[in-house]
Amino acid sequence: MMFVGAVKFNPVLIQCVALCPVVAATQNLKDAFFTAVAVFADLFITAFIASTALKKVPRFVRVALYLIIGLAIICPVLWLIEFRTLVTLPLIMKIILPLVAVNSATAVHCETFAVKNDVRTAVNDALAAGTGIGVIMLICGAIREIAGSGTILGYSLGLKITLPGMAMPVGCLVILGFGAAALQRFFSEEKNPAHKETGHQPEEVDLEMDDDYGPELVDMDFAYENDDEYAYLLSSVNELIDSFTSGEDESEEGEES
Amino acid sequence: MKIVSDLLITALYVVFVQNLVMCSGLGMSEAIRIASRPGTFIRFAAMISGFSVVTSVICSLLAIFVPSIESSAVKAMLYGGVLAAVYLISAVVVRIASGDKELLGNLGIAALNTLVFAVPYINNNASYTIWNSIGSGLGAGAAFVLAAALIGSGSRLLEKNKHIPPAFRGSPAMFLYVAMISLGFMGFTGTTLFT
Numbered sequence: 141m142m143f144v145g146a147v148k149f150n151p152v153l154i155q156c157v158a159l160c161p162v163v164a165a166t167q168n169l170k171d172a173f174f175t176a177v178a179v180f181a182d183l184f185i186t187a188f189i190a191s192t193a194l195k196k197v198p199r200f201v202r203v204a205l206y207l208i209i210g211l212a213i214i215c216p217v218l219w220l221i222e223f224r225t226l227v228t229l230p231l232i233m234k235i236i237l238p239l240v241a242v243n244s245a246t247a248v249h250c251e252t253f254a255v256k257n258d259v260r261t262a263v264n265d266a267l268a269a270g271t272g273i274g275v276i277m278l279i280c281g282a283i284r285e286i287a288g289s290g291t292i293l294g295y296s297l298g299l300k301i302t303l304p305g306m307a308m309p310v311g312c313l314v315i316l317g318f319g320a321a322a323l324q325r326f327f328s329e330e331k332n333p334a335h336k337e338t339g340h341q342p343e344e345v346d347l348e349m350d351d352d353y354g355p356e357l358v359d360m361d362f363a364y365e366n367d368d369e370y371a372y373l374l375s376s377v378n379e380l381i382d383s384f385t386s387g388e389d390e391s392e393e394g395e396e397s
Numbered sequence: 398m399k400i401v402s403d404l405l406i407t408a409l410y411v412v413f414v415q416n417l418v419m420c421s422g423l424g425m426s427e428a429i430r431i432a433s434r435p436g437t438f439i440r441f442a443a444m445i446s447g448f449s450v451v452t453s454v455i456c457s458l459l460a461i462f463v464p465s466i467e468s469s470a471v472k473a474m475l476y477g478g479v480l481a482a483v484y485l486i487s488a489v490v491v492r493i494a495s496g497d498k499e500l501l502g503n504l505g506i507a508a509l510n511t512l513v514f515a516v517p518y519i520n521n522n523a524s525y526t527i528w529n530s531i532g533s534g535l536g537a538g539a540a541f542v543l544a545a546a547l548i549g550s551g552s553r554l555l556e557k558n559k560h561i562p563p564a565f566r567g568s569p570a571m572f573l574y575v576a577m578i579s580l581g582f583m584g585f586t587g588t589t590l591f592t
Contacts, residue, residue, distance in 0.1 A: 157426050207481050215471075219470035237473075310577075324569065384477075
């Protein structure tokens with residue numbers, strides 16, 4: 141489940157969530173690390189609370205509580221960093237870290253998974269998603285810092301050519317694009333190893349979920365329904381948004397009945 | 398007249414010169430998710446503008462009455478609290494008035510995203526006036542609908558394009574397409590790409 145949630149259905153590359161923290165806060169490895177820790181902690185703690193205490197709360201209240209919980213996690217740490225340590229955060233981090241409290245990964249994973257499953261399953265999903273997002277952040281942070289400014293963790297690598305464009309959102313999106321393509325390629329080859337040996341291009345990319353992470357647990361149909369890969373993406377994203385925006389709120393229904 | 402020009406200039410700046418979605422990545426996940434639903438663009442733009450304006454104005458007024466807040470953690474709690482309160486009041490009103498659950502769900506997406514939450518920070522850091530703040534709030538909604546429309550129209554073309562290699566179909570092609578749009582918007586900022 142961890143591998144499937146973190147890699148095969150990576151929240152950033154496949155589900156297209158948490159893009160703001162990834163794009164805005166991975167200009168260098170240090171910022172990426174701080175943001176990844178914040179996203180992981182926010183997702184993990186919020187999912188835990190959602191699965192234990194928020195199942196009976198109406199959905200429209202829950203989504204606001206995710207923001208409050210996120211701020212309650214991040215702000216004290218930010219305050220301690222500001223006033224009790226010698227670490228100086230750049231201005232952009234002082235803005236981005238609180239924004240993590242409203243990142244879409246937390247809302248989507250809590251609403252589509254945590255509140256519909258037991259604590260252990262919800263925590264496992266949060267661990268997988270948080271790890272997936274964190275790894276992508278660290279990869280983007282390292283590549284963008286090296287290519288954009290010729291340094292790593294602030295130490296110069298002595299590169300003669302740098303690409304300042306990599307520090308911009310366009311640089312991050314290009315990395316994400318090629319990363320997502322590599323992931324699709326890897327899993328299509330894993331599914332059809334003969335393609336790798338013969339060099340034959342697979343006609344379809346099958347990203348069907350494993351049984352242990354399937355709809356019976358997730359209540360989301362990620363299944364690959366037709367030959368059109370883009371339709372797969374839209375259908376999975378739309379499943380998420382449908383689940384998030386539709387009136388299918390068990391707690392509300394229960395409350396009303 | 399100055400009020401109107403302040404408002405318009407800030408709104409245009411937020412939409413075109415520093416498009417918050419494309420140049421900063423704010424609300425990008427939501428823009429991609431909404432892009433496949435062209436019929437909802439205007440509704441989302443209106444809601445995002447509404448939440449941004451109301452939250453910005455309240456936060457600007459708080460900054461006038463409580464000017465000594467320097468800690469970014471306290472600011473975050475304040476802005477987040479205002480945003481959560483504005484959203485909850487709107488949601489309760491919608492629930493009581495119409496009970497439309499889809500609208501209620503849309504309100505959550507429109508209010509609780511990084512784009513709306515970032516607008517008070519931007520106003521505060523730029524020392525915007527109330528009118529500038531209203532302009533940036535309106536601009537945030539327009540920036541969102543512009544980004545969503547560009548992503549949506551491009552994604553439909555990508556969907557039809559059979560020349561895209563299989564590994565790049567879907568999210569990879571869309572990321573690269575969004576990168577190109579972002580690059581276009583970065584052109585307005587005069588940033589250097591290569592040295």
